Amino acid sequence: MYAAFVLAVPMFALLIEFIGYKTGDKRYDKLAHEFTSLLSVSFSFTATLGAILTFMLMILYPRFTSYLVSIFDKTFWPYGLLFFAEAGFLYSYYYGWGKFSPRVHLLLGVGLNIVGTAIMFIANAWLAFMTSPSGIDEAGNLVSTWDAVNNFIWMPINIHRMIANVCFGGAIAAAYAGFKFLGAKTKEEKAHYDWMGYVGNFIAISALLPLPFAGYWLGSEIYAFRAQMGMVLMGGAFSWLFIIQAVLIGMLFLGANYYLWLGMERIEGAEKYKKFVKYLLATITVCFVVWATPHSLVATVEEARKMGGAHHPILGILGVMSAKNTAVNIMILTTYISFLLYRRGNKVATVSWAPLGHTAQFLIFSVTIIFVIIIGVVGYFVEASVRIGLSVPQVISVLSAMISVTIIDIFLFRNARIVGQIKWGEIPARAQYMLFFLAVTFTWLMGLMGYVRSGLRLHWHVYEVMKDTSVDAFTPTLGFAATVVSSIVIIFFIFIMFNFWLTGLLHKKDWEPKT
Amino acid sequence: MKNIINIFVLTILTTLFYWYVAQMVPQKETHPPESAEIREDMSTDELIVVGEKIAMGKGTCFLCHTIGTEGARAPDMAGVGQRAATRKEGYSDIDYLAESLFEPAAYVVQGYNPIMTPAHKAPISLTQQEILAVIVYLQSLGGTPTVTMKTKLKYSADASATPAPTAVASSNGNAVSYDHLSGEELFNKYACMACHSLTDPIQLLGPSLYDVGNRLSRAEIYEAIIDPDAVVNEGFVKGIMSATLQGAGFDKDITPQQLRTMVKFLSEKKGS
Numbered sequence: 066m067y068a069a070f071v072l073a074v075p076m077f078a079l080l081i082e083f084i085g086y087k088t089g090d091k092r093y094d095k096l097a098h099e100f101t102s103l104l105s106v107s108f109s110f111t112a113t114l115g116a117i118l119t120f121m122l123m124i125l126y127p128r129f130t131s132y133l134v135s136i137f138d139k140t141f142w143p144y145g146l147l148f149f150a151e152a153g154f155l156y157s158y159y160y161g162w163g164k165f166s167p168r169v170h171l172l173l174g175v176g177l178n179i180v181g182t183a184i185m186f187i188a189n190a191w192l193a194f195m196t197s198p199s200g201i202d203e204a205g206n207l208v209s210t211w212d213a214v215n216n217f218i219w220m221p222i223n224i225h226r227m228i229a230n231v232c233f234g235g236a237i238a239a240a241y242a243g244f245k246f247l248g249a250k251t252k253e254e255k256a257h258y259d260w261m262g263y264v265g266n267f268i269a270i271s272a273l274l275p276l277p278f279a280g281y282w283l284g285s286e287i288y289a290f291r292a293q294m295g296m297v298l299m300g301g302a303f304s305w306l307f308i309i310q311a312v313l314i315g316m317l318f319l320g321a322n323y324y325l326w327l328g329m330e331r332i333e334g335a336e337k338y339k340k341f342v343k344y345l346l347a348t349i350t351v352c353f354v355v356w357a358t359p360h361s362l363v364a365t366v367e368e369a370r371k372m373g374g375a376h377h378p379i380l381g382i383l384g385v386m387s388a389k390n391t392a393v394n395i396m397i398l399t400t401y402i403s404f405l406l407y408r409r410g411n412k413v414a415t416v417s418w419a420p421l422g423h424t425a426q427f428l429i430f431s432v433t434i435i436f437v438i439i440i441g442v443v444g445y446f447v448e449a450s451v452r453i454g455l456s457v458p459q460v461i462s463v464l465s466a467m468i469s470v471t472i473i474d475i476f477l478f479r480n481a482r483i484v485g486q487i488k489w490g491e492i493p494a495r496a497q498y499m500l501f502f503l504a505v506t507f508t509w510l511m512g513l514m515g516y517v518r519s520g521l522r523l524h525w526h527v528y529e530v531m532k533d534t535s536v537d538a539f540t541p542t543l544g545f546a547a548t549v550v551s552s553i554v555i556i557f558f559i560f561i562m563f564n565f566w567l568t569g570l571l572h573k574k575d576w577e578p579k580t
Numbered sequence: 581m582k583n584i585i586n587i588f589v590l591t592i593l594t595t596l597f598y599w600y601v602a603q604m605v606p607q608k609e610t611h612p613p614e615s616a617e618i619r620e621d622m623s624t625d626e627l628i629v630v631g632e633k634i635a636m637g638k639g640t641c642f643l644c645h646t647i648g649t650e651g652a653r654a655p656d657m658a659g660v661g662q663r664a665a666t667r668k669e670g671y672s673d674i675d676y677l678a679e680s681l682f683e684p685a686a687y688v689v690q691g692y693n694p695i696m697t698p699a700h701k702a703p704i705s706l707t708q709q710e711i712l713a714v715i716v717y718l719q720s721l722g723g724t725p726t727v728t729m730k731t732k733l734k735y736s737a738d739a740s741a742t743p744a745p746t747a748v749a750s751s752n753g754n755a756v757s758y759d760h761l762s763g764e765e766l767f768n769k770y771a772c773m774a775c776h777s778l779t780d781p782i783q784l785l786g787p788s789l790y791d792v793g794n795r796l797s798r799a800e801i802y803e804a805i806i807d808p809d810a811v812v813n814e815g816f817v818k819g820i821m822s823a824t825l826q827g828a829g830f831d832k833d834i835t836p837q838q839l840r841t842m843v844k845f846l847s848e849k850k851g852s
């Protein structure tokens with residue numbers, strides 16, 4: 066979790082700094098600097114936790130560790146060197162703020178991100194190899210290091226983690242802003258941290274929207290490697306885990322939308338959009354319920370047979386991927402609509418083609434939603450081999466709709482008439498708690514998905530190559546996994562609160578002896 | 581301070597909520613598959629029962645296949661015993677079922693994707709006997725079982741030539757057939773009695789295991805087998821047992837099932 070945070074913050078810090086550089090708005094520069102201030106302590110924590118993990122692997126799983134070393138020994142050198150480079154870039158980026166020309170400083174940020182991403186890609190190769198090994202012979206001996214690195218799920222994991230890290234980093238940074246907002250004494254402070262929380266949350270939600278698509282890719286690569294592993298993931302031992310995931314993501318969507326709706330209260334002129342909130346809420350709730358409908362209601366194969374199939378006779382209609390894919394796509398579109406309403410809260414389009422633009426956007430949304438539903442219904446009447454491919458047109462249509470509506474929106478509201486101000490800082494305290502709720506939910510979700518990514522190997526350390534021959538070679542219950550995940554989340558938040566406190570010391574006055 | 585307490589309470593409550601959701605779903609521990617006991621003299625009815633157990637357990641067949649309802653991922657198995665004889669021209673039902681298990685991609689039923697992995701290879705790793713039992717079971721679904729444990733499949737040679745991939749600490753295909761042995765039989769098979777006495781409190785090359793169940797917990801017995809140098813009894817030399825086991829290929833042959841059986845057996849040695 067710390068590693069994800071340390072890799073994510075530089076990504077959006079650089080982006081925000083770049084926006085500040087291009088627009089000349091100093092607020093962005095200050096915001097990027099403040100995000101970066103969270104990094105130095107986190108980096109030390111990450112390195113320490115990484116060292117503990119390595120020692121634990123060597124102590125608890127010596128044979129497995131030595132096997133992985135025999136496969137990936139060539140990657141350890143660049144990994145170590147890149148860590149040095151990461152430290153160099155990170156500290157020069159942070160301590161060099163305002164000390165270099167903006168371009169040089171931006172270059173340091175680019176270097177930091179390149180090195181950080183490379184480190185993540187190398188570490189991802191190790192864990193991806195455990196799930197979908199390649200580059201080895203039938204006896205498990207190394208044939209090609211590059212093939213071992215470039216295994217089936219390596220690149221999907223890279224992309225999925227990169228997006229998820231941004232999501233997670235944005236959520237934690239937003240929680241930091243919420244924490245500071247709640248303790249702020251002045252209006253200026255409240256305004257600053259309100260804005261910071263909004264930007265952090267915006268980054269998190271922007272990254273959340275394409276995340277399911279990256280998830281589809283990862284899932285399809287797992288199926289492509291071994292369909293059976295895919296079955297274990299989605300229809301076997303872990304099928305119920307995805308119901309828990311649906312609850313978490315449903316909460317994320319509900320929470321993110323609620324934060325946007327609360328945010329509209331600080332925008333003069335946004336009152337006219339309030340009437341839509343109930344419809345948006347209803348849509349998200351219905352989609353959430355469909356997505357959280359169990360695929361099957363059984364725990365063992367014997368019970369499935371007694372039921373006459375894997376699906377519940379009634380709920381099974383909604384518990385299949387055709388319904389779930391449809392629900393999640395509509396939920397994504399709905400959240401995007403919430404954002405659009407927020408964005409135009411205090412604006413009125415003045416371009417001559419404004420009515421046409423609004424109609425075009427409405428039509429794009431309507432056609433996309435109808436198309437997504439039709440594809441979902443068609444999924445019930447076609448063969449399995451065809452059904453699997455139907456998620457692609459759904460995803461493409463939703464992405465296309467979001468991109469085309471955004472492009473129209475940019476031109477539609479160019480030189481728009483501003484009918485009110487955004488009163489930063491004038492937002493209910495519950496919005497700040499919502500930022501924390503979202504951060505905890507993101508963290509819990511991350512822990513859960515880390516468990517399934519690792520657990521789907523079942524009793525294999527390296528799938529089909531190295532068995533776990535210990536008496537502990539079983540996959541624990543979801544309840545047990547949830548206890549572990551919950552403990553980790555609480556420990557992480559205790560640590561991160563400590564980080565926030567340490568970072569806050571920067572702005573405290575120096576201690577002076579009482580006279 | 582109030583804000584920090586509020587945030588802490590919110591964090592705990594949110595975590596507890598998700599924890600609670602996870603406790604509400606069905607709880608199931610997934611254990612490594614266990615091999616079925618198959619004897620050469622088993623009757624057809626007995627083989628059907630064993631074959632069904634393998635298909636549902638270790639074979640993981642019904643993760644995708646169904647019986648009596650249209651399969652979403654893989655074909656319905658109802659009536660396959662009858663269909664199998666007419667699926668491919670020139671193929672008997674045994675040929676077809678054997679091919680489906682050894683080379684599942686050779687013929688894929690229309691409307692489905694080639695998602696099945698060969699049953700004799702990892703991760704399923706069914707033994708020859710287990711595959712025969714599964715074929716008997718499949719024949720019984722609408723057809724007449726004719727396969728026995730003596731039936732020779734044309735894939736037998738291929739299967740032995742391409743064992744499941746193994747690695748440093750993994751078990752191999754040969755070891756699987758010993759999973760049905762009792763703890764005492766395994767103790768003898770791996771020649772543990774050469775160094776350890778089971779019946780008397782006497783010291784051989786290694787300490788007596790006559791009352792090991794009183795002295796060590798299951799976890800400690802497990803550790804003593806897998807990592808014998810972790811704790812060495814006073815008066816015994818470190819490294820001898822690990823070198824002996826390594827030389828005998830114990831690490832490669834032992835399976836989780838065999839380990840469990842041995843640990844259970846030894847933990848019951850209470851000195852009486």
